[in-house]
Amino acid sequence: MPKIVSKYVLCPKCGQQTSTEIMISGNTEDDAGLKNTVFSESIFRWKCKKCGFSSKYQHPFLYNDIANKFMVYYIxxxxxxxxxxxxxxxxxxxxxxxxxxxxxxxxxxxxxxxxxxxxxxxxxxxxxxxxxxxxxxxxxxxxxxxxxxxxxxxxxxxxxxxxxxxxxxxxxxxxxxxxxxxxxxxxxxxxxxxxxxxxxxxxxxxxxxxxxxxxxxxx
Ligand SMILES: [Zn+2]
Structure with a gap:
């Protein structure tokens, strides 16, 4: 199962703090589209719920591919x-x-x-x-x-x-x-x-x- 956590992120544009869902791990068995979301970097996009400002948000992420026997931990x-x-x-x-x-x-x-x-x-x-x-x-x-x-x-x-x-x-x-x-x-x-x-x-x-x-x- 993909692991999602909630975090408060301060928007650099409007200064509001809003809760954001962050995917901190996933595996290719449960989520066939996981590789694409990593390569498009969409899991590292963040959007402010108040003003719509969007930016890159780099956070740790663990990629599991059990079939190919590897795990890659991005920190x-x-x-x-x-x-x-x-x-x-x-x-x-x-x-x-x-x-x-x-x-x-x-x-x-x-x-x-x-x-x-x-x-x-x-x-x-x-x-x-x-x-x-x-x-x-x-x-x-x-x-x-x-x-x-x-x-x-x-x-x-x-x-x-x-x-x-x-x-x-x-x-x-x-x-x-x-x-x-x-x-x-x-x-x-x-x-x-x-x-x-x-x-x-x-x-x-x-x-x-x-x-x-x-x-x-x-x-
Ligand atoms: Zn904002």
Missing amino acids: PHVERVKVVDTKLEAEFSELKDIKKRVVPDINAMKEKIIVFEKGINDFALELTKLAVSEIVAKETGHTVYYGYFTDMSEEDNTISFQFFVGGDKRSYIQSARLEVYRHSLDMVKKKFPDAEKQQGFLNIGRQWAKNALDAYKGS
Whole structure:
């Protein structure tokens, strides 16, 4: 069942405080349209009941896809390497081999959903993305701010990402050969065989990839 809570939100336009229903979790089994509401970001839209003003309202949200065995917990701007929520995890304790992730932004949540639906290993994906982002930084001479997975093709033997580079954060698509991903996958299996067995929701993004690479180089 989708979990809905009531919250009082102060309208930045009219200054009135009104109660708002917020969806804090949902699962794809009960709600076939859940993925669409995440991708359209409609669950993060808020509308003032008094004046009709509408804006983005970022709040934590837990996305459950039991069929594909993953949970993605969006906590705005989370920086922790993992989040342990014993109460939440007790609810799902009977489920084995569930990938649990925590993400700091909505785009990262969308990326995890796509990646897990495709059966891609996100540890290896982040290592690949980091390697490809370094190529992009070298080629463009600009800072690469962030990037997201866009496509993987066995046929073309490529994995592609969209990066945002330079001061104006313009979009830059870069592909790499699938070998880069497969090599990363080997490294993950060798170096982090128990990564998935930890308790808690893991924050597997750029920072994780940097730390993992440093640890790998150092050993
Ligand atoms: Zn208002």
